[in-house]
Amino acid sequence: MQSTSIKSLLNNKPLQQEVTVNGWVRTFRSNRFIALNDGSTLNNVQCVVNFEDFEEGLLKQIHTGAALKVRGTLVESQGRGQEVEIIVGNIEVLGTADPETYPIQPKKHSLEFLREKAHLRVRTNTFSAIMRVRSALAFAIHQYFRNNGFFYFHAPIITGSDAEGAGEMFKVTTLDMKHPPLTEDGEVDHKADFFGKETNLTVSGQLEAEAYAMALGKVYTFGPTFRAENSNTTRHLAEFWMIEPEMAFYDLDANMDLAEDFIKEVIGYVLEHCQEDLAFLEKRLIEEEKAKPQAERSPMPLLEKLKFVTQNNFKRVTYTEAMDILKNSKPNKKKKFQFPITDWGMDLQSEHERYLVEKHFKCPVILFDYPAKIKAFYMRLNEDGKTVRAMDILFPGIGEIVGGSQREERLDVLKQKMEALEIDEKELWWYLDLRKFGTAAHSGFGLGFERLVLFATGMGNIRDVIPFPRTPQNAEF
Template identity: 75%
Template sequence: MQLYSVLELLHQDNKLPEVEIKGWVRTFRANRFIALNDGSTINNIQCVVDFENTDETLLKRITTGAAIHIKGELVESQGKGQNVEIIVSSLDVLGDAHPDEYPIQPKKHSFEFLRENAHLRTRTSTFSAVMRLRSNLSFAIHKYFNDNGFYYMHTPIITGSDAEGAGEMFRVSKLDAKNPPLTENGAIDYSKDFFGKETNLTVSGQLEAETYAMSLGKVYTFGPTFRAENSNTSRHLSEFWMIEPEVAFMDLPGNMDLAEDFMKYVLTYVLEHNREDLDFLEQRLLNEEKTKPQAERNDMSLIEKLNFVIENNFMRVSYTEAIDILRNSKPNKKKKFKYPIEEWGVDLQSEHERFLVEKHFKCPVILFDYPANIKAFYMRLNDDGKTVRAMDILFPGIGEMVGGSQREERLEVLKEKMAALNIPEEELWWYLDLRKYGTAVHSGFGLGFERLVMFVTGMSNIRDVIPFPRTPQNAEF
């Protein structure tokens, strides 16, 4: 007898006289109908038990959450809601789930409650759909880069440099926390530490990826990054995953082309491979929207948003042009923006980015040539001396999705920018070496994976798109 998944059985066109399946009970009603799920699909398969000929003690053990093993016949369903069902010939309970203790009962649970039970929340339809989408998005990302000649590299998680210059990093140390060695000046002597210097968890793999791009041509890294930012908003995590491609001999327009093609590919992939999950999540969102005031409802459904990105060319607009549009817009003139646009040089907020995408251009937008003083030191300085060849890609409903730039390839200019920001040359000597030995134009971008998963699933809190969220005061599981 062959062991099947729920997904395989639900897509069977023919009756099967003997099937075997294992999974978890979602519901058991009338001592007869088991809704069984094994994680392979959003849908359950109905298993029909002959309760008259089944031991009563066994029936009592078939509770929500129990793991069971079923053998039977796959037949055309006699009821509504499913095409096929299993007539059970034998049933075994592999693992009990006592109903007075099991927290994921068949009722509506708040996301806050489910975060407290993150080890079990994928037993729900919503979170199983989210995590299947997360998995397939990961695969699509690797497939895109592999099919386009990129090499996958693993950048260090422990680092001695701060790629973003933000300074909000988690320290990695073996020193005695209560009695660390001190220098003559009374500072902690990190030369006595495990690595002989102060080290931290990485905030980005970009700088190391650049070194490989300048020898292998096209590379990408997709790994965990860490920020010690004390933020409890719905868009911040202390541990998250970043996708960061770097390409030698590619300028800013080429970087835009790559990012647009990449985003359209991965969204198309999940539309083709996770349609049932997306349909379920879209319906969840539609039901949620009905409870909101009319003014707060989204203009597009979940799948409409994905197609909005896939089907439209991304509009490319300079930061300067965008500021002019925003400054002269009705929301700005009528003081509807929470952060009014008054002068050139300000950093844009989500409300501004969404206005450009959803109201003004009505398509995804790539902003470029940002003021140098609001962007990172490694971005290529333009000839005007005040802007850099940076780009941000803006999506509906979320604002910034991708951030990237043409990297500064000129040694002296890079050294000047580092000096202005008090970044010691000895800390990044190897990064400067790339500009001394065979320098060339090169570019790349970064994409926070959890933000992408939020966009694809419609989840409003970033803690609900990563298996075990790490946030301030929270390192459970």
């Protein structure tokens, strides 16, 4: 008999029918009640065992973590806590779990402990809920772009360029590290390497996506990116996923329109399709917040925070206007900001961004027209010569979640900016070609997928929203 997912079983409730389910044991109480979960839903199905119907040796193999195949009749539950249950007719133990060594026992575990068991932590309610929401967000992203005429573009993971100009990249090489070939000047001879030049793992697929947007019109990347930043904060990973759409013939206003519509759509999707998991995560967050000082608590409950994004128009404010607001704000005047607002041109911190969203405007905010000196070389220079057509989207509780810009399409201006930043034209000759052959206004933005999952689930550490986090001194699993 073909097995049924537990989610389908609990949704459809085929009472008095024989059903077959597979799953892992969450608990086995009184040698009678098995709570079985197969990952399709947060909820378990209760399987009721008549002790006399089974050999004692079989029942002794059933412990938390064991994999079972259960066949029986679905009936209305006689107990509290569930609407239906399975009266078990047959049990097959597919895989045992030693109760002395199986680490995911039915009790509260710390997130730190579970990170050390990342291969098993998804069997807990918290992490199964997070990963179902993550999966739904990924689907919603692809669906949105497909419905809006975008083509999915696979950017290279190995690259010879540094799109961000940060220089914090992982090197890719086949050279013998103990005895690398050297040039006459005593430097490592990268011409002898596999690609004949120095290469790295990509920090962004944007530059390559621009090339394809200038032929296909609208493209997007959604893939892994890497940054060798020695940071152990709750917001940084060495390996993460990026969503980066690029659109030909889009100016900054059109870019902001698309970004707002996109983010509302994908968050709206999980609000509609992940209600059970979001309700569980909200309840978990409320319990976690009770132990925190008032100042460190989330500005609003999880579901309210998500609806805050989908139900509000995003306020658009220039960087200069935002600086005036922040400079004259009570927290700044009373020196409550950790980073006081001083001169025009400084980079805004998360506390400033959150003040604008949560306290001043009380809605999501898009800041635009940033100082050129704090933004990347590829962003279009404004007529004032001081600012660029950049934009960041700011959310409650997290600050910046999206960063984008109108790209510099003028060859002469782009070359001047690259020269000022000492970026070698020979390394990006093909990128300059895009400005020589059929150049046009074009724009795009980047969204760190894990930042989005962090926001959607209410988790506090980015290591808890990716299956196997990669951080400094940690590449386990």
